[in-house]
Amino acid sequence: MIYLYLVSGIFLGWALGANHAANVFGTAVAAKMVRFKTAATLCSVFVILGAVLGGAGTTATLDKLGAVNALPGAFMVTLAAALAVYWMTKLKLPVSTSQAIIGSILGWNLFAGSATDIPSLARIVLSWGAAIVLTATLAAALYSLFRAVLKRTRVRLLVLDAYTRAGLIIVGAFGAYSLGANNIANVMGVFVPVVPFRNIEVAGMFTLTGVHQLFLLGGIAIAVGVFTYSHKVIQTVGNDLLKLSPLAGFIVVLATSLVLFLFSSRGLEGWLLAHGLPAIPLVPISSSQSVIGGIIGIAIVRRGRTVRYRMLGEIALGWLAAPVLAGVITFFGLFVLQNVFGQEVVRRAATVAPAAPAVVPAPLPPPRTTILPAGAPPGLTIDIPRAAPDVRPAERTVP
Amino acid sequence: MSIIHLKQSKIVQAQIDEFLDTISQASLAFRNGIKEYLDGEIGHFEGTIGEMARMENRADELRHSIETQLYKHSLIPEIRGDVLGLLENMDTVINAEKKTLLQFSVEMPVIPAAFGKDYLALADVSVSAAEELVTAVRAFFHDFNMVTNSLHKVYFHEKEADKISDRLKRRIFSSKLDLSHKIHLRYFALHVEDISDHAEDVADRLGISTIKRGF
Numbered sequence: 222m223i224y225l226y227l228v229s230g231i232f233l234g235w236a237l238g239a240n241h242a243a244n245v246f247g248t249a250v251a252a253k254m255v256r257f258k259t260a261a262t263l264c265s266v267f268v269i270l271g272a273v274l275g276g277a278g279t280t281a282t283l284d285k286l287g288a289v290n291a292l293p294g295a296f297m298v299t300l301a302a303a304l305a306v307y308w309m310t311k312l313k314l315p316v317s318t319s320q321a322i323i324g325s326i327l328g329w330n331l332f333a334g335s336a337t338d339i340p341s342l343a344r345i346v347l348s349w350g351a352a353i354v355l356t357a358t359l360a361a362a363l364y365s366l367f368r369a370v371l372k373r374t375r376v377r378l379l380v381l382d383a384y385t386r387a388g389l390i391i392v393g394a395f396g397a398y399s400l401g402a403n404n405i406a407n408v409m410g411v412f413v414p415v416v417p418f419r420n421i422e423v424a425g426m427f428t429l430t431g432v433h434q435l436f437l438l439g440g441i442a443i444a445v446g447v448f449t450y451s452h453k454v455i456q457t458v459g460n461d462l463l464k465l466s467p468l469a470g471f472i473v474v475l476a477t478s479l480v481l482f483l484f485s486s487r488g489l490e491g492w493l494l495a496h497g498l499p500a501i502p503l504v505p506i507s508s509s510q511s512v513i514g515g516i517i518g519i520a521i522v523r524r525g526r527t528v529r530y531r532m533l534g535e536i537a538l539g540w541l542a543a544p545v546l547a548g549v550i551t552f553f554g555l556f557v558l559q560n561v562f563g564q565e566v567v568r569r570a571a572t573v574a575p576a577a578p579a580v581v582p583a584p585l586p587p588p589r590t591t592i593l594p595a596g597a598p599p600g601l602t603i604d605i606p607r608a609a610p611d612v613r614p615a616e617r618t619v620p
Numbered sequence: 621m622s623i624i625h626l627k628q629s630k631i632v633q634a635q636i637d638e639f640l641d642t643i644s645q646a647s648l649a650f651r652n653g654i655k656e657y658l659d660g661e662i663g664h665f666e667g668t669i670g671e672m673a674r675m676e677n678r679a680d681e682l683r684h685s686i687e688t689q690l691y692k693h694s695l696i697p698e699i700r701g702d703v704l705g706l707l708e709n710m711d712t713v714i715n716a717e718k719k720t721l722l723q724f725s726v727e728m729p730v731i732p733a734a735f736g737k738d739y740l741a742l743a744d745v746s747v748s749a750a751e752e753l754v755t756a757v758r759a760f761f762h763d764f765n766m767v768t769n770s771l772h773k774v775y776f777h778e779k780e781a782d783k784i785s786d787r788l789k790r791r792i793f794s795s796k797l798d799l800s801h802k803i804h805l806r807y808f809a810l811h812v813e814d815i816s817d818h819a820e821d822v823a824d825r826l827g828i829s830t831i832k833r834g835f
Contacts, residue, residue, distance in 0.1 A: 252697055252698050253694050253697035254694070254697060255623070256694075259623060371764075372765060375762065375763045375764075375765075377633060377761060377762050378633075378696060378760065378761045378762075378764070378833075379629035379630070379632055379633045379636075379695060379696065379761070380626070380629060380630075380633070382629060382695055382696045383624050383625055383626040383629045386623070386624050386625065387623075387624045390623060390624075466698055467697075467698055
């Protein structure tokens with residue numbers, strides 16, 4: 222039964238793989254620069270590597286927003302996000318898994334009566350906008366740079382074709398790694414506080430923790446999505462919606478991959494902090510919206526090409542619609558799961574851990590009553606400690 | 621690095637270069653052939669036709685091989701159709717040159733000495749259009765930024781060919797020759813002029829491909 226709850230995460234992972242592989246290998250496959258099998262294999266391997274090795278950063282951010290503390294609750298949170306994504310996709314509205322999962326977590330917070338960390342939420346929402354602007358800026362800069370280099374260097378057409386092919390494969394693999402690292406939190410992040418796996422010692426060389434196994438499972442689900450359904454999406458996205466030349470596609474994927482990496486790398490965050498620089502928040506962002514940002518960046522550099530500002534409006538609408546829809550589904554889903562199926566969707570006693578190492582009473586408040594007797598010399602004070610209250614303030618746990 | 625196909629790219633590039641060399645050599649041979657015919661060196665002229673046929677066969681072989689390689693290894697997929705169309709149309713230039721020389725050989729038109737100079741000038745300017753076309757197509761594969769530099773020269777030579785042809789035809793029809801002779805001479809002026817028209821058609825295609833390929 223415990224493992225059955227993970228099905229919703231696996232489903233969301235499959236949907237993510239099916240829809241988002243197009244963002245990293247779409248141009249290469251649609252333009253017939255790279256064969257689908259090659260792209261799918263590379264994408265799967267690097268998504269799994271990214272998820273297992275680099276997925277912790279964004280997961281911690283989602284955990285701050287709301288720690289779903291019961292497995293049935295996590296199941297419903299993920300299922301609601303998946304359903305919201307599915308429904309909005311059916312309605313042909315732009316939707317992001319990252320935005321849907323945030324709405325689901327907020328729905329859980331509301332149901333559980335748990336407070337939402339507003340600064341974390343604000344940071345996440347700001348990051349969505351920042352990611353698009355950053356991708357557009359990076360794509361515009363990279364495009365200008367490559368155009369200038371190509372004008373100065375006389376690269377032959379067929380050699381350039383071979384280099385572009387190599388570039389698309391390299392940035393595609395990098396993009397898949399970044400996608401796995403950034404978006405695994407959407408798929409398996411809510412299961413982390415209730416991870417059902419035990420640590421596994423692998424040949425005495427390293428330990429595969431429960432969280433690693435969870436991310437591995439999510440990564441495999443994404444990979445299955447890539448192999449089973451992404452070809453169709455790639456053909457649609459690559460040929461109908463975002464037809465780009467292989468070189469422009471290379472720039473867009475490179476910019477998107479860099480931004481996904483920036484928003485998920487703990488190593489980079491540590492390096493920035495160590496050098497006194499402001500750290501980039503580790504937030505799951507939408508790879509599809511970053512791709513659109515990249516295309517807008519190139520369109521701005523190519524003067525005369527119009528930018529469809531309506532598309533930006535649709536993206537902004539998606540920011541509102543996806544979380545609201547996912548939140549509403551989560552709230553009602555949790556209600557049904559709890560009251561109809563009798564599942565514990567919220568662990569109420571989770572704040573007092575039974576196995577906590579030590580419990581000490583909170584310290585008494587400092588003395589606050591000072592009485593000065595009549596005729597007392599100046600400077601003399603008598604402190605009378607306040608009596609301990611009958612009901613102790615909340616106990617605190619000492620780790 | 622079979623995924624990248626760098627080795628195949630270099631092989632195809634070498635074949636494209638050889639194809640363009642062949643077209644260029646055939647144009648020079650065409651010019652020589654016309655001169656030999658006008659000079660009455662029929663033996664040499666027939667030899668040039670044989671040489672021209674060999675070059676045309678070689679160009680066909682190269683074009684088929686390039687086509688196969690481009691599809692087999694999925695090279696330059698986004699402009700493959702344009703490139704193949706370009707090479708096929710280049711082939712029409714060499715075909716037109718060979719066909720014109722063959723017509724001279726079969727019909728043996730009697731060209732009065734007064735018009736010989738004009739025919740040679742027409743052949744020169746038509747061959748120049750074809751030569752500039754080869755330079756433009758070579759730039760398309762080697763140095764993309766130089767394509768437009770050669771393209772406008774193709775158009776210039778084509779217009780020159782039109783002017784010379786027009787002047788030649790007026791002179792022919794204002795002469796005292798028989799009407800049948802006049803029509804025969806006009807027919808050959810048209811054929812020589814056709815070379816530059818073919819070059820212009822390919823240049824149009826190349827211009828569109830250049831815009832499409834723009835980064």
